[in-house]
Amino acid sequence: MNVAYSPVPELNLLMELQQRLDGEFISDGFELIEFGEPRHDGWSDAPEFLEGFLPFAYANSSGSLYALWRIDHRTDLASLPIAVFGDEGGIHLTALNLRDLLRQLACDRPISVDWGGADFGEYEGHHRESGGQGHRTYLSWLEQHFSLTPPDDPNDLVRVAHAELGERFVGWVGRFVDL
Template sequence: MIDAYSPVPELNRLREFEERLGGEFISDGFELVEFGEPRHDGWSDAPEFVDGFLPFAYANSSGSLYAFWRIDDRADLATLPIVVFGDEGGIHLTALNLRDLLRQLACDRPLGVDWGGAAFGEYEGHHREAGGQGHETYLAWLEQDFGLTRPDDPNDLVQAATEELGERFTSWVSRYVDI
């Protein structure tokens, strides 16, 4: 795919879906950005740190950023853990993989990020005030295209990622950034 948005087929499908929606949000504050552009290089200029992440989306309306963490050299990037760089500080795991993130987005709750952690808050509904149906359409698309549904609580997936990879992530990131 020469004109593909990214080397991640699932993200390419999401990009195509977002384009069909014509600017409506699929989830509170979520917006794809240019894949892999180093928007996180202000945290550390160490090449290992910058190359260790592949940014792909804004996580909230204030500028926090989702990125794949290159925990290893696996070929299927969609299976890499997802982290968020907080616009007000903090770098935290949010999902074990892209499919978990897609499920979190199905909850349509804003992600708050600071030095203390990352957590999905209660629904604020800013993007629905204009009457858009992007989120409802996303839910149907997610189930039809991926067989995925929303979790009862998106924070359960944050906790699962943190329990499985938190110590390893903290150890790796702390070589480059004071966290």
């Protein structure tokens, strides 16, 4: 019997792709991890905070973490906003939903997260020139499964998430963490 990686069909498909790529990154530093394991417990041990996020991936090679933010009790977990916990500090929204994050990953740009914000930066010489084979496979997979393409700038989707939910997010997280 095949056991699903998560209760999120999109993440299950992504895990299948990640396993098929056998160690190649689909996007710089992005790697799925055990779904829902509370790796954010160093920020607060309040049960409401721990249950409020469902971690699912490393966001970069230095340990930042993506998590679904349980903004409400919706059953479609893929429609939940995406938060990132920074390895240098800070907790921020990066996307309104999982499909927006999938589009951001299609840009293959490193995300930096600190107390000041989250930003998909430009590469300065250390990046593979045209992306790895894993990334090219990911772009085809994204088009095939979801008819999605990369945005012109992944930070546009960060700004949209912040504009729509930023105040609510900061208010909620601020109950548990000094921002």
